[in-house]
Amino acid sequence: MEYEPTFPHRQSAHCESGVVANLIRQRGIEISEAMAFGIGRGLFFGYFPFIRINGLPLVTYRSVAGQIIRQFSRLPGFTLQRQTFRDRDRAMGELDAVLAAGHPVGLQTGVFWLPYFPRALRFHFNAHNLVVYGKQGEDYLVSDPVFPAPVRCAAPDLARARFASGALAPRGKMYYFAATPEHFDCRPHLRSGIRGVCRAMLGSRFPLIGTRGIRFLAGRLERWPARLGRERAILHLGHVVRMQEEIGTGGAGFRFMFAAFLQESAEMLREQLLQDSSAALVAAGDLWRDFAAMATRICKERTRPGDSYDELAGLLRSCADREESVFRTLNRWAG
Secondary structure (H helix, E strand, C coil): CCECCCCCCCCCCCHHHHHHHHHHHHCCCCCCHHHHHHHCCCEEEEEEEEEEECCEEEEEEECCCCHHHHHHHCCCCCEEEEECCCCHHHHHHHHHHHHHCCCCEEEEECHHHCCCCCHHHCCCCCCEEEEEEEEECCEEEEECCCCCCCEEEEHHHHHHHHCCCCCCCCCCCEEEEEECCCCCCCHHHHHHHHHHHHHHHHCCCCCCEHHHHHHHHHHHHHHHHHHHCHHHHHHHHHHHHHHHHCCCCHHHHHHHHHHHHHHHHHHHHCCHHHHHHHHHHHHHHHHHHHHHHHHHHHHCCCCCCCCCHHHHHHHHHHHHHHHHHHHHHHHHHHC
């Protein structure tokens, strides 16, 4: 059984926002990845010592997996079908049935089991999103938004990736848009997207979330050498940088993407405050990159004068201060 439709593949910075944008474009609605990320309330920060990824605390710079998809499913005119499975054969059979009906399908997968990823880039991360849009023989045609062109994936490999075990196990999750509006105007949804991100970054009483979470991580980080010893401190610091720079677009990249959303919104609404906020968030993203660069030098023991855990903690607190200022300004504007 073969399904070989064309699909408007476009390489993206982040898998979930890229999948959402590509699926919507396939329905004839032009939307940028940044706009999908912003309306989908994708920006976030959280440090959760009680949730472990490869034995180390979870650090996340984006909203929980599936947030962007769920947010679009709530918009007027969008109908999203979602399923998870216990049985691999049933999951693959349902994928074939939906493809045969003419719907490209979004999947949540484990990166480690996707053979088209270079071996050096495979790691155990189970919240990677991609689109399957066709099938040739036993190979599925895959639009993976982090790759420059579509790829192929053998059915056994895709099944294994869909049922990867461990943290954030996908359980065969698949989703597709059964309906979208004939015309979609982004403008009515810009304020709600901004307001949702502001609440996440400013409004939580939980000290591990948002700008409070960034400051909490700073306090932990500066005590790691004394509490954990040199080797364990480097292990924890390397994990923070890996989560920032290798998982999706990471800390700075997500800030740059939300800044692009603010810039698009400023042009649509002719609102200078959004343009200024975009520039301010780019500056915060640059500071996150400075943090990553210094942390990497410390991990590789190639330090420069001034590099230290105390200095890293200071950079994190500066990131928190800048982001708090940006989001308080946006929150007042968004009401």
